[in-house]
Amino acid sequence: MTAATAADLLRELEARGAILNGHFRLSSGRHSNVFVQKFRLLEDPVLVERVARALADRARELTPEVVVSAAVGGIILGYETARQLGTLSIFVEKEQGVPTLRRGFALRAGQRALVVEDVVTTGGSVNEVLDVVRAHGAHVAGVGVIVRRAMVDFGVPTITLLDLPVDSFDPEQCPQCAAGEPITEPGSRFLR
Ligand SMILES: [Zn+2]
Numbered sequence: 001m002t003a004a005t006a007a008d009l010l011r012e013l014e015a016r017g018a019i020l021n022g023h024f025r026l027s028s029g030r031h032s033n034v035f036v037q038k039f040r041l042l043e044d045p046v047l048v049e050r051v052a053r054a055l056a057d058r059a060r061e062l063t064p065e066v067v068v069s070a071a072v073g074g075i076i077l078g079y080e081t082a083r084q085l086g087t088l089s090i091f092v093e094k095e096q097g098v099p100t101l102r103r104g105f106a107l108r109a110g111q112r113a114l115v116v117e118d119v120v121t122t123g124g125s126v127n128e129v130l131d132v133v134r135a136h137g138a139h140v141a142g143v144g145v146i147v148r149r150a151m152v153d154f155g156v157p158t159i160t161l162l163d164l165p166v167d168s169f170d171p172e173q174c175p176q177c178a179a180g181e182p183i184t185e186p187g188s189r190f191l192r
Helices: 001-017 045-062 071-085 123-137
Strands: 019-025 031-036 066-070 088-095 099-102 112-120 138-149 157-162
Touching: 001 045, 001 099, 001 157, 019 138, 031 071, 045 071, 045 112, 045 157, 066 071, 066 123, 071 112, 088 123, 099 112, 112 123, 123 138
Parallel strands: 066 088, 066 112, 112 138, 138 157
Antiparallel strands: 019 031, 088 099
């Protein structure tokens, strides 16, 4: 996506409540004025199609042969990206806490895998998928991300549709707490 369409995507995600401005307690315990509620995007097949097309258009030159994502949200994005690329879509899930391919999913040695993720914050989930892909002898052709909240370097070609760096604070140093603004717990029913 060009800068102009990244701005369009930001506006669209804000309008749908996928990007929320307020005062939030993140799962890390830190406070932030922006929260990404990714299922407000993933629940809309038309929007997923558009976002996945933007990823697929840029990923095509990486000549991926399979799309690999992480359960649960990644499955939706991976499926639609793969549909547009004309590849299979498989996903990594945890078995007794260990990321793995289940359900008969397989990767061939040297197969070119595109790893897709909806929102990258620490990069931990993507790195788990990269490890699984490489453990199967496949090749990571690249990573595709819709929203990147930190400048994580995966060491492979990375496509990002929207950079939205997270600005977070210790509760003791949070300017919004200091201003007495009430806090929202992400994931709560109040975000619906
Ligand atoms: Zn705060």
